[in-house]
Amino acid sequence: MFDRNGYDDSRYNLENIAEIAKTSPTVAALVEKEYNRQKNNVELIASENYCSEAVLAACGSCLSWKYAEGYPAKPVDRHSGNKGRYYGGTRYVDELEEYCCDKWREVFNTDYHVNVQPHSGSQANFAAYNAVLEPGDTILSLNLDNGGHLTHGSSVNFSGKFFDVHFYNVDDNGFIDMEDLEKKAKELQPKLILTGASAYSRIIDFEKFAEIAKSVDALFMVDMAHIAGLVAGGVHPSPFGYADIITTTTHKTLRGPRGGMIFCREELAKKIDSAVFPFAQGGPLEHIIAGKAVCAEEALRPEFKEYAAQVVKNCAAFADEMLKLGYTIVTGGTDNHVFLIDLSDKAFSGKDLQNACDEVGITLNKNCVPNEKRSPMQTSGVRVGTAPMTTRGFVEEDFIEVAHRIDEVVKKLDAEKAAEAK
Ligand SMILES: Cc1ncc(COP(=O)(O)O)c(C=O)c1O
Missing domain, CATH: 3.90.1150.10 (Aspartate Aminotransferase, domain 1)
Structure with missing residues (x-):
């Protein structure tokens, strides 16, 4: 269709389709059709991307089979009973998960605590709210109609059902209305102020948000799922240093595997970790964590x-x-x-x-x-x-x-x- 199509066949191992076909010709045929659709179409979905062959290979690796509920043991304990996990045999996934966390701190040049286990962006947000809020607590976030996300308080989502969510809006020109935010923050005294969006095309002023959150003693959370790759690449200001909690997906502008992550200030680390496991999830997807680690190394290049x-x-x-x-x-x-x-x-x-x-x-x-x-x-x-x-x-x-x-x-x-x- 275009001179420059750029769909890199090496990103997707076509032998996979042949392998699937040995067991299920139906599934193989559908994968092949989707492969051709992707290859021939111009993809403008803002939340999608293509990960590298290395990320795909990590996600398809033997780590898929390993159960490792819990968190990595301290290196000193690693060989004597897997203290941080509920299963044996976790020595290498412990090392991997720590390596992954270190690399992401390096990508965002931060000393925040990081949890790389959330299975998705929605899971990350679910855990983040539950780490610091009680059901019924007040959240102030960007309206879905104005660019926010379902998990930021929609009435059909857990966020809108479990919490008392109020919204700030964009102004007549479509920019986040900081005056509306400040006014509502003073009126509502929310426990958490949230920003981040699925459909907002402008720079978000994290410093100003943090200032307003501080003035009403609210926690400040950023969901940077869409812009995380731009923050990593230095073309959008970073929320690190301003936000108490930062959630993201890894598959949008970061172009890694499908998944989520949560960063937080050290004092919230224990609450965040226990809100991911055991509160929201069971065993971490160690194969996806391997993909996230590869993605971090790519983001550092x-x-x-x-x-x-x-x-x-x-x-x-x-x-x-x-x-x-x-x-x-x-x-x-x-x-x-x-x-x-x-x-x-x-x-x-x-x-x-x-x-x-x-x-x-x-x-x-x-x-x-x-x-x-x-x-x-x-x-x-x-x-x-x-x-x-x-x-x-x-x-x-x-x-x-x-x-x-x-x-x-x-x-x-x-x-x-x-x-x-x-
Ligand atoms: C801002 C934002 N947060 C969270 C999510 C949810 O991510 P997931 O689809 O991985 O649950 C999205 C997905 O589009 C998003 O745009």
Whole structure:
């Protein structure tokens, strides 16, 4: 489709499909179809990425079979009864898990405590809240319609069911409204102030958030799942030093295995660890922890900084071109890897555009926009991100071409709606 496709076959070992086919031709055929879909499509889902062959191999390793409930024993105890774990034979996974934690501290240049066991971003948030809050405690977080995540207090999620969650919003231009945050923080005296987003395209001022949290004696938590790779690559300010707790996924801009992590100030370490295990989870996925360690080593390489910088440059070029083509972009642009195209004034929804793009091999997702008028199943926006295609080698000119392809799809939908209206 594009001159520069960049889907690196070596990232995915095709022999795996042949191996699966020996037992299940059905599963093998579906994996192969998905492989071809990925390879042939332009992937603009802001929360996706492609991990390296090394990460995949670590995730597919024999560590998958090891049970290791608990935490690594201190090296001095390691050979005498696996003190930190509930199972024997954990000597090497102990070493691995500690190595993984050390590498992530190195990536974010921090001395925070880190727990690398959460199975996902949602699990990380579940454990983080439960480490420091009681059911019914008040959380102040960014509204889902304004870019927040389900686990930040949606009524259909555990966060909204177990805690008393209130929301701050974005202002009329789509930027986080710090005055609204400050006012609500004073009124509500929340126990926890949370920031981080799934669909917010601007730099988040962690210093100001921390100041407001401190002024009302609230804990300050950052969910950096989306921007973690940009923080690691030095192209987004870091929340370390400001936040008491930082959660993340490892599979978005960090382009590691699917999973989560929690960082916290040392004084919260015990609470965080026991909220992950035994409160929220059982045995850690040591194969995924191996993948997380490999991912950390990749994030420490100079190439990762180049990738992160290119993600941001690509996103700016993409958003600029959409603006030139006459589209409304929430906040008028982007500082990171993502932006929202606002289709409020169109006769078709975000879902319509998502489906029409799918037909021409462009994968993106419908998304609510601030002051959304349509239902979350329809939406008035689409979200686009540049991380996956940057991993595949796309540069600014490719994203300019993508902008024109999306514009063609929009024009076709405009024409269809106009014909229907006649
Ligand atoms: C900000 C944020 N936090 C948490 C999550 C949840 O991650 P997971 O899908 O791994 O549970 C996401 C996922 O999209 C996210 O965007």
